[in-house]
Amino acid sequence: MTRFDVEPVPVSRIRETNELFRTALHAPVSSDEKWELAARSYQTGRTWGVLDEGEYVGTASSFGALLRVPGGAEVPMAAVSRVAVRADHTRRGILTELMRTQLTDAARRGEPTATLRASETAIYGRFGYGVADRSRSVQVRADRARIGDLGGEGTVRLLRTDQLATAPPEIYAGFGPYRTGMISRPAEWWVPRVEMPLKDGRNLRGAVHTGSAGHRDGYVLYEVKVPDDAGFDGAVLTIHDLHAPEPAVRRRLWRFLLTTDLVGTVEMHTAPVDEPLEWWVGDPRAVRTKGIEDATWLRLTDVPAALAARSYGNAEPVVLEVRDSLLPDNSGCYRVTAEGAARTDADPDLRLSSAALAALYQGDVRVSVLATAGLVEVLDGAALARADVLLGAEETPWCGTYF
Ligand SMILES: CC(C)(COP(=O)(O)OP(=O)(O)OC[C@H]1O[C@@H](n2cnc3c(N)ncnc32)[C@H](O)[C@@H]1OP(=O)(O)O)[C@@H](O)C(=O)NCCC(=O)NCCS
Incomplete structure (x- = not known):
């Protein structure tokens, strides 16, 4: 007690x-x-x-x-x-x-x-x-960006204010989490993102992309402010939420924002680290990364269940010993193989805390990096390279949902 x-x-x-x-x-x-x-x-x-x-x-x-x-x-x-x-x-x-x-x-x-x-x-x-993942705060100068149109079919259409609370949630639910680290969004998540800012009189706007088959496959929610000392063409457009599983659609949404009249800067504080903005624009110096910061803090509450849920790379097995002082049921050894992971009585190759395991879980950082940082204890040196392959992920995780 x-x-x-x-x-x-x-x-x-x-x-x-x-x-x-x-x-x-x-x-x-x-x-x-x-x-x-x-x-x-x-x-x-x-x-x-x-x-x-x-x-x-x-x-x-x-x-x-x-x-x-x-x-x-x-x-x-x-x-x-x-x-x-x-x-x-x-x-x-x-x-x-x-x-x-x-x-x-x-x-x-x-x-x-x-x-x-x-x-x-x-x-x-x-x-x-x-x-477990990070995001990038980025500013793009509209006058220097010059994102070309790659062709292809699809249109961007502005949403009316009365559509802002319904269209983006429907579209997001339609494609669901399309990338490692993304989450589903219950109705409760949307209330403070759309209805509350609108009630506060904020200048929230939105646009939807519709593909050639008539399917709504992306959207953006944003806000535009004109700083006091800027002229009409100095408006700052802040992207609050931009989602589309297809990179070409995301590019088209960025292009729409960057070519909106009187917008001087487009910024996004929670962009994916690997969004190829510098490669999309004509002048890579139009893109300024202001910072890359921690985004998702992950905790594995049930380590056996969480380890069993993800996939692994192709390498010989390793045995991890996890130490969890807050939820001691998680403590113990886990054998990680290309086919899956489960508890084992075998001797460990690597020893780590539950926090280090959580940082590794989505594959945002390699095991060997955490070993160098002293956060993974190496009991068998040969296991490190195998663990990098097993726990690595094919894509950089990104959540893209702030709460
Ligand atoms: C952060 C917060 C919830 C911590 O609550 P708390 O009851 O003081 O935390 P605890 O007493 O359980 O602290 C546990 C340990 O964490 C440390 N700790 C807690 N908050 C810390 C902080 N902000 N910075 C550094 N250490 C902190 C404590 O020193 C303590 O360390 P110890 O075990 O070595 O003595 C509280 O300070 C708070 O409400 N802050 C403002 C709101 C906020 O930031 N909320 C979090 C939103 S994500």
Whole structure:
């Protein structure tokens, strides 16, 4: 028994935990009108709270989704967000208890993975989370970009404002997670991305790409601002969400944005690291990468189930010893082969923490890189090259969904 018990938050008190979260992030609390919408962004029965003298002092929430893992399987996942401890109660172990309860609950629900976006990178490694994919913040100068039209059939059409809340969710659901690291998006995810900004009077816009067969195969949601000191042609267009499984369609959507009149700059803060923007535009210096940052923090809540769900490269087997102090049932040895992975009694070749395993899971970083960093202990040197092949992935993971 800890001093602070973690309990499910009843629906009638979710708003209190929302206030706690917003206050912890130094954001204003929601008005009654805004809360009406924000309440719809919670999935029932997935918010935990810690009470002190009847007031919430800690909270963590999640929604359920599917995560696409190497090999193409879609694995149940807890998408963790709204994590906060009240400023007068920090550093007493409240988050530690919230994490233990939330992650144990996810495993019990049949969600072998949990992911989140971290406000600070120092927080989640100790709870077994590792950086599993990254994204790129990029700015493109419209006047120098000159993306040519490659031909092919398809049209880009602007959405009316009243279509913004319906068309993108339908299109996204239509193609689903098409790349390793992508997730499914429940209805609750969309509320703060479209309805809430529109209610706030923000300048949200959208466009849809329709292919030759009349099939809607891509869309973009964006916002345009004209900075005070810029002329009419200095508008900054920020892409909030751009998805299309086909690269040619993504290129066409970028082209549409870059050739929109009076737009000086197109920027995206969560672009895939490997989107070939520099190769699409006539002048590669039109593209400026402002940074590449951690995006998905992944936690394997049920290591045997998660390891069994993904595919592996073609190499001789290795045995990994995983150490998981928060969820000790995960600790033990796993034999990873080209055909799959399962528990074993064999001696380990490599030893690593649950956080290091999570960082390796989607294939964003190689085992040998983490060994060089001292995060994988090498017991048999010959195993390292095999592990690189087995755990490597054919494509760079990218989630493309912020929460
Ligand atoms: C981040 C936050 C939830 C941590 O809650 P907490 O109850 O203070 O965390 P704990 O007491 O359980 O801390 C556990 C360990 O993590 C460390 N830790 C926690 N937050 C940390 C931070 N922001 N930076 C560095 N270390 C941190 C603690 O020092 C402690 O280390 P120890 O075990 O070596 O003593 C809380 O500070 C908070 O609400 N911050 C503002 C909102 C926020 O950033 N939320 C996260 C959104 S992703």
